[in-house]
Amino acid sequence: MLLRIPVAALALLAGLLSxxxxxxxxxxxxVVLSGGGAKGLAHxxxxxxxxANGIPIDYIIGTSMGSIVGALYAAGYSPxxxxxxxxxxxxxxxxxxxxxxDKTFNYLTAEPSPSALRVGVAxxxxxxxxxxxxxxxxxxxxxxxARILAPAGAAAGYDFNxxxxxxxxxxxxxxxxxQVIQKSGSLxxxxxxxxxxxxxxxxxxxxxxxxxxxxxxxxxxxxxxMRKEFAPDIIIGVNVGDVAYKKYPFQKDDALLTSTLIFxxxxxxxxxxxxxxxxxxxxxxxxxxxxxxxxxxxxxxxGDSAASRELALLRKRIPRRVxxxxxxxxxxxxxxxxxxxxxxxxxxxxxRDDQNSYASQFFRRTGKNYTIDDLEEGYYRLASDDFFRNIxxxxxxxxxxxxxxxxxxxxxxxxxxxxxxxxxxxxxLDNLYVGVEYRYLRRLLYSASANVSLGxxxxxxxxxxxxxxxxxxxxxxxxxITYNQWDYQNTGGLLGRDVLSTQVRQNDTxxxxxxxxxxxxxxxxLLDVGAFYLSDSYANIPEITxxxxxxxxxxxxxxxxxxxxxxxxxxxxxxxxxxxxxxTTRWVSGSEKYVPGSTAGExxxxxxxxxxxxxxxxxxxxxxxxxxxxxxxxFGEIVASGQGRFANYRSSxxxxxxxxxxxxxxxSFMDAYxxxxxxxxxxxxxxxxxxxxxxxTEAFAHLNYQPLEAGDDLRAVKKNTFDxxxxxxxxxxxxxxxxxxxxxxxxxxxxxxxxxxxxxHLGYLLFRGRALE
Numbered sequence: 001m002l003l004r005i006p007v008a009a010l011a012l013l014a015g016l017l018s019x020x021x022x023x024x025x026x027x028x029x030x031v032v033l034s035g036g037g038a039k040g041l042a043h044x045x046x047x048x049x050x051x052a053n054g055i056p057i058d059y060i061i062g063t064s065m066g067s068i069v070g071a072l073y074a075a076g077y078s079p080x081x082x083x084x085x086x087x088x089x090x091x092x093x094x095x096x097x098x099x100x101x102d103k104t105f106n107y108l109t110a111e112p113s114p115s116a117l118r119v120g121v122a123x124x125x126x127x128x129x130x131x132x133x134x135x136x137x138x139x140x141x142x143x144x145x146a147r148i149l150a151p152a153g154a155a156a157g158y159d160f161n162x163x164x165x166x167x168x169x170x171x172x173x174x175x176x177x178x179q180v181i182q183k184s185g186s187l188x189x190x191x192x193x194x195x196x197x198x199x200x201x202x203x204x205x206x207x208x209x210x211x212x213x214x215x216x217x218x219x220x221x222x223x224x225x226m227r228k229e230f231a232p233d234i235i236i237g238v239n240v241g242d243v244a245y246k247k248y249p250f251q252k253d254d255a256l257l258t259s260t261l262i263f264x265x266x267x268x269x270x271x272x273x274x275x276x277x278x279x280x281x282x283x284x285x286x287x288x289x290x291x292x293x294x295x296x297x298x299x300x301x302x303g304d305s306a307a308s309r310e311l312a313l314l315r316k317r318i319p320r321r322v323x324x325x326x327x328x329x330x331x332x333x334x335x336x337x338x339x340x341x342x343x344x345x346x347x348x349x350x351x352r353d354d355q356n357s358y359a360s361q362f363f364r365r366t367g368k369n370y371t372i373d374d375l376e377e378g379y380y381r382l383a384s385d386d387f388f389r390n391i392x393x394x395x396x397x398x399x400x401x402x403x404x405x406x407x408x409x410x411x412x413x414x415x416x417x418x419x420x421x422x423x424x425x426x427x428x429l430d431n432l433y434v435g436v437e438y439r440y441l442r443r444l445l446y447s448a449s450a451n452v453s454l455g456x457x458x459x460x461x462x463x464x465x466x467x468x469x470x471x472x473x474x475x476x477x478x479x480x481i482t483y484n485q486w487d488y489q490n491t492g493g494l495l496g497r498d499v500l501s502t503q504v505r506q507n508d509t510x511x512x513x514x515x516x517x518x519x520x521x522x523x524x525x526l527l528d529v530g531a532f533y534l535s536d537s538y539a540n541i542p543e544i545t546x547x548x549x550x551x552x553x554x555x556x557x558x559x560x561x562x563x564x565x566x567x568x569x570x571x572x573x574x575x576x577x578x579x580x581x582x583x584t585t586r587w588v589s590g591s592e593k594y595v596p597g598s599t600a601g602e603x604x605x606x607x608x609x610x611x612x613x614x615x616x617x618x619x620x621x622x623x624x625x626x627x628x629x630x631x632x633x634x635f636g637e638i639v640a641s642g643q644g645r646f647a648n649y650r651s652s653x654x655x656x657x658x659x660x661x662x663x664x665x666x667x668s669f670m671d672a673y674x675x676x677x678x679x680x681x682x683x684x685x686x687x688x689x690x691x692x693x694x695x696x697t698e699a700f701a702h703l704n705y706q707p708l709e710a711g712d713d714l715r716a717v718k719k720n721t722f723d724x725x726x727x728x729x730x731x732x733x734x735x736x737x738x739x740x741x742x743x744x745x746x747x748x749x750x751x752x753x754x755x756x757x758x759x760x761h762l763g764y765l766l767f768r769g770r771a772l773e
Contacts, residue, residue, distance in 0.1 A: 557590020
């Protein structure tokens, strides 16, 4: 029997229901961020527009660069904070792999060599070699990701569903050809896996032993994963990856082949995969490449514009709004829930037990617990040697101990390193350089090295054995033997040389040992002790015949030096950034033996002892003007030596310190640039022209104090006053090539033996220092 309800009662019920607030089911919105290298920076612009207009973001999934942006958002970073982070110079170092100038130690860094190619080889106990491919250096990136994402991971209990926004990112397991959806564990590991682009970034070894690669290999636009994991009502898909061209891009295909090589394996986004009610956003990124990380502002603006164009559709399909004030409160609450940054332990793993012990000694506490600065310093000390290039940091919270554990997964990488370089020149200064180094690690790190330079002007060889001792102040002990030979008879230029400046041959041999330690970044203190033997042959008169016998001065003895050096220059030759400071105090004691030749006149042979103290200080620094289009640099040097006079003027000059402001200054024997006491200063100006080409102009003035002059009897005479100021200048063009600088200069030297000249070279024109330098 049907129950009949009066119409009046129905009307009354309808009225009552109208007074009860009705809420439609809240829409859940998922955001999918594709991979695309640097083009993924456009994701930040999209997120800025979504937040500014109250469009909700309930879930987020990313691949490759999309995984980085998504992880930062899920970790509680606002789009504006992400933008500020990506505009910093540090971010550029992370993504480019460039060494950070203030995070590099000179502890293991030798003096710059002329090598242009350095190849590391891992040689195992069965003598099987493995060459390490040259990928982007990820030392800076790995530490930055661990440091930035560790607090959010700890706050979420390493469950990606409990982050500020539930999050997923994709990786690829290439050996079984499977897609891996990362939903828990270390947030920085997940991101690092997702961005391991083949041929660019090396994969990391995960705690389960697997190596994972960029998720874009199998799924660069994972809308299907969003549906599977979160089943949102609406999907906003942002694609910055490769798209198919409507027609073949003639005249652009060559450039596209190189700029998009690493993305050829990534699938092209399906614009319909967001679903009928979804929103697809495709920023206009024509003209941008996958490595254009320096164009942060432009890329973010492209993402902003693309999202703004779709804003009407977004508002129509997503009526729900998020109050921006409440969003910020929720974000701040999540950030404040992260554990206090207290580090209770450091672990090193991946090597033998004794090798792990060696590596762990680089980490030292400044108090009861470690600070993040302690960990950073130890990490970069360890990374300063490419023997440990494959190191990976992890930061994980230990709830029982209420502190973080910092662990480093280390691998022995290159125990054999070979290097080579050469110089080609318009003057007979061509040279070939080869070197090899073998390293062996147990409780200490031992290394044996040898190198040789061969050429008409300069020949040299060096061998050494180093013992590296880790610790709060790591140090090394290195016995070495060095041989140098300079033959100025072979340095004639376009304008020729006189006899006095060309009939000079210098040989020196030094056997000694160095003790070096690095008190902080970029600094090194060096104690040098050794025995030396110098042999110089030269003419004493301006005109000689082929039958003449040159004079010979032999000087042997011992030397000790204490040196402080700090070097953050960006290049070993033709630097444009950074600073170098070197201060050396040297004591010399030895005996001179003079053997006259046929050019000695009335000079007679003699033997006598010498002893002196010498101080030498050098500083140079570069400043980039706003915009980085122009660079100014300054140079200063002072030498104060108690060196006395030798048997004659020429032998006094061959032993004296040399002022060498330009790359080829050491290749000419100029009396005005050799003095036991001088002061010098100079300015440098560098302007980029196009590509890797620079215009470089330099000018210096130096002033000799109490310079030596040749007396009528060929002996050295000391003046008691200052010499006149001497000018040196150079201007030319430099092109940075993979094998070293290609440079051509017009130069002026204020010395009678050499005035104007043109000099060009390809490769690094660098020499080992003399025994008393």
